[in-house]
Amino acid sequence: MRHPAWQERFYRFGESRAGMPFAWGANDCCTFAAAAVEAITGANPMTSIEGYDSAFAAARLVNEAGGLEKLATSVLGEPVSPRMAAVGDVVLLLNEGRELLGVCNGTSAIAPGRLHMTALSMDAALMAWRI
Numbered sequence: 001m002r003h004p005a006w007q008e009r010f011y012r013f014g015e016s017r018a019g020m021p022f023a024w025g026a027n028d029c030c031t032f033a034a035a036a037v038e039a040i041t042g043a044n045p046m047t048s049i050e051g052y053d054s055a056f057a058a059a060r061l062v063n064e065a066g067g068l069e070k071l072a073t074s075v076l077g078e079p080v081s082p083r084m085a086a087v088g089d090v091v092l093l094l095n096e097g098r099e100l101l102g103v104c105n106g107t108s109a110i111a112p113g114r115l116h117m118t119a120l121s122m123d124a125a126l127m128a129w130r131i
Contacts, residue, residue: 002088002131006040010088013039014110014117022112025053029100030071032112033090036103037076040088040131045075068092068099072129082125091125104128 003009013036020027034046052058065071069092073079076090085091085104093102093109102111108119
């Protein structure tokens with residue numbers, strides 16, 4: 001359930017992450033999406049997931065879950081078509097041949113980039129999870 005002031009909270013989340021560089025376990029695609037969900041709902045969906053701080057540990061976590069889609073589904077519920085995504089919904093994107101999680105921001109999806117938050121086309125979205 002979204003917080004009554006979710007729009008303002010989501011906006012503040014975006015402001016806080018705009019210039020934040022990528023960091024495994026702190027500002028990677030999973031922690032970014034989880035932080036957005038927490039801003040919108042007040043609950044972090046990753047509380048049951050073991051922490052990690054490297055690409056190797058993150059890959060192991062995703063592989064043990066059966067892939068990024070299954071990992072996200074295990075904490076967010078069943079996915080929907082990306083055409084159903086609304087602002088604040090988590091999306092699975094394909095970018096440069098790799099899957100990553102982002103958050104729908106209307107006509108684009110935001111995600112952590114190497115040096116700062118980046119926007120990707122929703123055309124790259126494979127599925128979405130309603131928040």
